[in-house]
Amino acid sequence: MIDSDRARSVFENLLKNAVESAGDGNPQVEVRITNDKRGFVHVYVMDRGEGIRGSDAKKIFDPFFTTKIHGSGIGLSISQQFVKARGGHIRLYSRDGGGTVAEVILPKSIHALKPKEKEPS
16 A cells, blocks of 8 residues: 555646646646556656657756756656655656656556545644
8 A cells, every 4th residue: 555645746746747848838738547467557647848858868857856947856756766665667758749758657556545544633
């Protein structure tokens, strides 16, 4: 079981990045979920934004690396750590026709998310 709040923050971060990549334009974001034969779930967050510059590709998961004016550069780094700690991977790559694909790959065995327990008042 994994902490649903942290898992949610991974996908919120990816969706926020996808929407922001459109700039002032009309964001076009698509989400697709598939299963593979090896026991993994793949979640794709796809946008039609600027895409990933070649020079940024190797640094995209580095802590404090950002291409945003007001970004902190920790969202993708923390997301990657969370997913890796659960036996998964995050990949970001350019999309045919422009834009970016963020692919989160997680073992099916952790698909049941455990809600964060509330502390007693």
